[in-house]
Amino acid sequence: MSDGEAVDETGRPNIAVLASADGAADVVETVRAAGGVAGTATAETVAGTDLVIAPAGDAIAALATADVATPILPITDGLRPETAERLLDGQYTVTERPLVAVETDGGIAHALSDVTLATAAAATISEFSLDRPDRSTPIARFRADGVVVTTPAGSRGYAHAAGGPIVAHGSDVLTAVPISPFATDPDHWVVPLTDLSLTVERDDADVELLVDGRTVETVDPGAPVKLARAGTLPVVSLPDGDRE
Structure with a gap:
């Protein structure tokens, strides 16, 4: 020190x-x-x-x-x-939590909890797609104010408030949840923690990329945000009710 x-x-x-x-x-x-x-x-x-x-x-x-x-x-x-x-x-306890590399044309960031695409203007719907490189068609395409992808560590946060499931620590998955979707009965997706991409297919306002709650950049339509496993970090967990 x-x-x-x-x-x-x-x-x-x-x-x-x-x-x-x-x-x-x-x-x-x-x-x-x-x-x-x-x-x-x-x-x-x-x-x-x-x-x-x-x-x-x-x-x-x-x-x-x-x-x-x-x-x-x-x-x-x-x-x-x-x-x-x-x-x-x-x-306290220590557990290995997955880390996600978030790659765009602007560089690489790292997420421990969640990755979000969200329209900068309130109540403005854009169109997003969720895809993997081993698929010939996207996993999903939907209209919403945004989309949040979480690790198990982040599944208890904003994604859960948006209607997503809580995922047990140690699960080797990511969860994708639309934010204020246009559909009245929206889907949520639980996918393996492997290569994944998010794309803004159409925007009616600027769409921002946030990594663990911090704004990283504005994402242009058609420019994929690529997510990939980036190892793990040993993270301290405090007793319930004693989190910062």
Whole structure:
């Protein structure tokens, strides 16, 4: 860690907080106030620590690129004191979660939870297709405000609110769910976690690509968004009701 190399002789985990995180210093102080050892680090300098706290989004991609083996706790809004205490007491589990590479003409991003295409203007329907390279026809073509594709880790989030199923961790699948579809009885799709593509077939407004909730770029009609397995990351799971 770049901010303090102290060793916790109590056997509690040494925690690294990615320096790119908003409020990283506050997270470090929260851990220290709970009696733990913590400091800021980069994706390349977390080796030797026991747990990494990282903001969802670009930080996850950086950790994936650095081939980090240290368990990761993704956060979106700081760290509560009671959560810090549970981490220090070892009240968490670590599971390998699939990571999805998201490739467009603009580059490659990585998703731990979900990939979304959504119209930038509210209540504006576009047409989308879902396809795999081994098929002669698309899996589906539909009109909607957007579409969200989730890993099992993301199936409890926005996709579930849009009517999609909850998928058990460890399932080797992706789930595709239309957002505010034109059809009154829309389909949802559960497909193997292999190569998959999303395409905007027709748009009445700009369509944005979001990866784990962050806007990446605007997607042009006919330009496929390609999804592929990109290995796994060791992710920390907290007890129910204690998620950040």
